[in-house]
Amino acid sequence: MRVSIEKLSKVYRDRDGRQVIALEDVEFDVEAEEFVAVLGPSGCGKTTLLNIVAGLLPASSGQVTFEGERRPGTPLTATVFQEFALFPWRTARANVEFGLEELGLPGSERAARARRYLDMTGLAGFETRFPHQLSGGMRQRVGIARALAVEPAVLLMDEPFSALDAQTRALMMEELLAIWERTRQSVLYVTHNIQEAVYLADRVVVLSRRPGRVIEIEPIALGRPRTEAHQGDPAFIRAVDRIWGLIKAQARSALGEERG
C-alpha cells in the first residue's frame, strides 16, 4: 500500500507548560513496495512521526492516508522497536504469535505462520527460548519476525538496530535486506545513522532539529539487491556526504546547545 503523509504537525506542552512543536508540516509519500528511511538528529521528532503513522499518537494537524490493495485480515502497520519490546513472559514463538492472536487467527494457523517467520529470521531451534535467554541480535530477530508475521501493508521500524553492537548491526542489516527482498512491504525506517539509511533505503527523508521539518528528500541511486560492495560505490559515498552536509550544521548547534 501507499502511505501519504500530508502537512503533518504535532504540538504538545512540555513539563513547564511551554508549547513544543515536534513536527511541522511534514509531507512525503511512501510508495507501495518502497523502502523509505527517515533520518535526522535526536529530538527531530522521527519517532513521533512513526507513532502517528502507527496510530499510537494523534496528530495536531494534517493527516496520514493509506491507499491501495490490502489482503483481507491484514493490518495496516506493524512496528519493530528500538528496545525490542518483547514480552519477557512469552517464548520467542509466543511473542511472534502475539499479533496473530490479536488478529483472531486460529491456533493451527498461528503456529504455521509463526514457524514460517521464525525460520525466515534464522530463529529455528530457538522458538521455546525466553527473551532473557537470547542475545540482543536474536531478540531483535524475534521483534522483526513478530512484525512480519502479521503481514502488514506497511512495516514501521524505529531505529531497530541502534541497541546492537556494530558487528551484529552489520549482519542484521544484511538479513533485513534479504528478508525484505522476499516480502517486499512498504517500509518506513527511522534512524540517525546516515550510512545505514543510504544503504537500506530507496529514498532518504532528512528531517531538521526541532521543530521537525523536511529539509530534503534524497533519492538513492543504487541498484537492488543491495550488497556490501555497494558501500564502496561512489554514489553511496556521495549520498552520505550530501546528507551529512545537510545536517552537520544542525548537529553542531545541537551539541553547542546541550553544552551551554
Place this chain on the structure above:
Amino acid sequence: MRRRVFIALGLRGAALLAAVPAHAQTKVVVGALRLTSSAPLFVGVDKGFFREFGLEPELVFFQAAAPIATALAAGQLDVGATGLTAALYNIALGGLPLWIVADKGREWPGYPLTGIVVQKQLWDGGLRSVRDLKGRRIGVTQLGSTFHFHLGNILEKDGLRLADVKVVPLQAMPAAVEALKGKQVDAILVPQPFPGVAEAQGFGKIIAWAGDLYPWQAAAIFYSKGFAADRAKAGAFMKGYVKAARYYFDAVLARRDGRLVPGANYEEVVAITAKYTEARPEIIRLGFPYQDRNGRLLVPDIERQMKWWVANGFMKSALPLARIVDTSFVEDAVKSLGD
C-alpha cells in the same frame, strides 16, 4: 587504717539493714479474684487479722483462676486463693509442687457462688433448664476452669455430655459477661457478683445456681512449695485466714431453723465485699458462697475432680492426694485459735 574504715562501713551497713522496716520481711503476696467468694480474704485484710499474726498481705488481682496457679508456679505469688482448675492440677503433675491447704468456697445447695446465666431473650423464649442447653454456645473463662468442670458435671447429671454443647473460652470473666450481652454466646457460667449484675442490667437470667445442681469443693487456698516450707509464716497466714473465715461465716452464712440469719456484722461484710468487687451492695446481698467455718476442705472431692479431668482428657493421670493436699496448716490453726 584501711581495716578501720571497713569496720566503720560494715557497722553503717548493719545499722541500715536494721533500720529497714520489719514488714518488708513479712510480706505475703496473695493472688485472688474480685469476687464475692473472696470475701473472707477481704475481711481478713481489711480488719487486720493477718497483721495480728505478724503478716502484711499484698493482694494481686487476676481475671481468671488458672493464671493465679501459673503465677504461683512461676514464683510470683506465695498464696493463691481461687478456683481449683485443671491447670492447677497439671502444674503439680508437671513437676512443680504446690499445696491445697484450706477451703475458700464450695458450690453448695442454697448458697450462690456460680450462676448459670442465659440470654434474657432466650429465657423468654423458653430456655429454662440444663436440658435446654443442648446444642447451645456456653461461654466460660478458660478451658479447664471451674466453670468447665461444673458444666460437664451438670450435663452428665441430666444425661448429656460436654460434647452436646459448644464450649466457648473467653479468657476473662468480664469478657464472658460482654459476650452474653453481645449475644455471641447463649449462656455463661460466672460467679457472683456477675450473675446478679447481668440480671440487674436486664440482659441475662439465672436459670440455676451451680451449687443447687452439683455441689463440690470449687475453690481453695493453696500455698507455693517455698511458702509452705516456711512453717512459721505459712502457719501465721492460716491463723489469720481461719479467724477471717469464722468472722465471715458468722456474719453471712449462719442458719437457724434452716433459714439464713444475718449475723451482727452482716452489713460490714457486705460493705467490705462491695468495696473490693466494685459491685453494688444490693447485688452482693443476693447471697454469699458457702465455705467451712474453719476452712476445712472436702478432701475426697479433690480426688473425684482429678479423676473427672483425667476421664475427659484434660489431665494425663491423677496425683495421689498426699502429694497435693496438706490439711496440717488448718488443723494447727484451729488448734491454736481454740474454739
Place this chain on the structure above:
Amino acid sequence: MAVERLTVIDRAAFLRRREHRAVRVAALLGLLALWELATRIGWVPALFLPSPLGVIGELAGMASSGQLFVHLAASLRRLFLGLAVGAGAGISAGVAVGFFSLAEAVGQPLIAATFPIPKIALLPLLILWLGIGEASKVTVIALGVFFPMAINTYTGVRQADPLLIRAAVSFGAGRADVIRKVVIPSALPMVFAGLRLAAGTALLLLVAAEMIGAESGIGFLVLQAGNLMETTKLMVGIAVLSLLGVASHWALSGLERLAIPWKHT
C-alpha cells in the same frame, strides 16, 4: 633505580565469604542438645521448658491418635479460604486501581487510610458482626491478606513497562487484552512478593482468630494447652506453627518458580 621482580598476590582474599554449611547444622543440633540437657538435669523446670524429645514424643502421639490432623486440617482450611478470598479481592482491586484512573481516585486514598490498622484489632469487631464461627475467622485472615496483595498488585501494575503496553496496542490489543496479556504478567513478580508478605500475616491472624471461640485448629490447640498448663502440647503447637510457616514459604517459592519462569532460569 633498582630493577624489581614481584609476583601478584591475592589482596581480596579476606573479602570472600564462605558458607560453613557444617557449622550451621552443628549449631542447630548443638542448641537442641543443650536444651535437652538443661531439662534433663533440671536447670529449668520441665513444666516451663519441655524437653525436645518430650515434644517430639507428644507430636508423634498426637499424630498417631489423629488429633493432630484434625487440628491441622481445620487450620489449613481457614488459611486457604482466607488466602483465596483475600488474594482474589486484593489482586482484582490492585489491577482496577492501577489501571483505571477513576478507580484509583476512589480506591487509593481508601486503601491508604485503612491499611495501617492492625487487622488483629478488628477481630473483636468482626466477631460482633459475623459471630464467633468460621465467618469471622476467614474474614480477618482475608482482610490481612487483602492489603499487601492490593498494594503490591497496584505497584506491579503501575510499573508495567509503557513500551510493552505500546507494543501490545501497536499489534491491535484493546484494553482487555492489554490488562490480560501485558499488565498482569508484568505485575506477577510483585504479586508473588505480596503473597509472601501476606502468608506471614495470614498465619498470625489465623492463630489469633483460633484463640477466640474455636473448637479446633492449631491456634486453639495452643490456647487449650496454655489454659490447661500442658506445656509439652503447647510446644507441639508452636512447633507445628513454625513448620507451617516454613512450608508455606517453600510452597510459595516453588509456585513462583513455576509461574514466573522467565525470572529464574
